Amino acid sequence: MPAKNVTVNRAALGHRLAYALRHPERVPRHVVRTARDAWLRYRSPDHVAYYRAVMRSDTRADPNAAVGSSTRERWLALGEMQFDYLLGHGLLPEHRMLEIGCGNLRAGWRFIRHLEPGHYYGVDISPDILVAAQETVVNMELQRKLPTLTPVGDLTLRFLPEAHFDVVHAHSVFSHSPLPVIEECFAHVGRILAPGGWFDFTFDRTEGEEHHVLREDFYYRTETLVALAEKYGLTARFMDDWEKLPHGQSKIRVTHGVREPHPA
Numbered sequence: 001m002p003a004k005n006v007t008v009n010r011a012a013l014g015h016r017l018a019y020a021l022r023h024p025e026r027v028p029r030h031v032v033r034t035a036r037d038a039w040l041r042y043r044s045p046d047h048v049a050y051y052r053a054v055m056r057s058d059t060r061a062d063p064n065a066a067v068g069s070s071t072r073e074r075w076l077a078l079g080e081m082q083f084d085y086l087l088g089h090g091l092l093p094e095h096r097m098l099e100i101g102c103g104n105l106r107a108g109w110r111f112i113r114h115l116e117p118g119h120y121y122g123v124d125i126s127p128d129i130l131v132a133a134q135e136t137v138v139n140m141e142l143q144r145k146l147p148t149l150t151p152v153g154d155l156t157l158r159f160l161p162e163a164h165f166d167v168v169h170a171h172s173v174f175s176h177s178p179l180p181v182i183e184e185c186f187a188h189v190g191r192i193l194a195p196g197g198w199f200d201f202t203f204d205r206t207e208g209e210e211h212h213v214l215r216e217d218f219y220y221r222t223e224t225l226v227a228l229a230e231k232y233g234l235t236a237r238f239m240d241d242w243e244k245l246p247h248g249q250s251k252i253r254v255t256h257g258v259r260e261p262h263p264a
């Protein structure tokens with residue numbers, strides 16, 4: 001896993017040309033992907049519909065690669081990293097967990113195995129990856145844990161109960177999301193978070209100009225996301241201990257804001 005590079009602007013022409021010169025063998029694949037994405041964007045101008053189409057195309061080719069793992073070993077290792085981190089932060093079997101953008105349960109199967117039956121709830125915008133997620137449940141023999149896997153059209157979470165989830169987790173989801181999608185999540189996640197609950201998400205961090213590549217990969221400054229969470233009365237903190245792990249993204253934890261005490 002490459003070290004985090006938080007200064008480069010991957011959308012800049014200079015960067016793209018230099019990258020192409022360093023990796024000429026990757027150029028044909030990039031050209032095909034650029035053309036495919038342009039076509040999908042033309043057909044689905046709405047971001048969620050567009051990204052759902054990207055996932056449909058990628059999942060048909062290989063569900064593990066669709067969630068970002070080129071090999072089975074990487075798929076297992078990336079899931080283990082997410083699971084070990086949350087376990088180290090106190091994830092208990094009795095906790096109720098919501099995974100936003102659960103994919104094909106790269107980490108989800110480990111959460112499901114750890115949690116009490118019925119305590120895992122996964123949502124995703126891609127019905128195709130959720131079908132692959134069901135395959136993971138079968139392969140890992142987790143049917144008796146009765147996980148819920150539900151497609152969503154947005155992140156208002158309005159069909160979920162208030163103050164229900166102790167842990168909300170979104171790994172490598174906001175790295176594929178424009179700011180309005182993240183803002184929608186922040187506007188609503190506080191309602192479903194249980195008292196004392198937390199919401200962890202990863203993001204592609206830049207310390208330079210915020211940018212995106214093909215509207216598939218989005219790079220944000222930490223302070224942008226922290227301020228956006230605070231706008232909705234949430235507290236957000238950068239997770240330094242995640243930085244030590246061999247992963248290209250950074251992590252922020254969101255909790256209920258500290259309420260002003262009631263005047264006596």
Ligand SMILES: C[S@@+](CC[C@H](N)C(=O)[O-])C[C@H]1O[C@@H](n2cnc3c(N)ncnc32)[C@H](O)[C@@H]1O
Binds near residue numbers: 055100102123
């Ligand atoms: C890179 S994959 C990661 C999947 C999983 N979190 C993991 O670590 O294996 C991103 C997933 O997020 C889903 N996704 C992207 N945008 C989403 C959104 N706005 N709401 C819910 N899911 C989303 C995609 O369909 C995809 O399954």
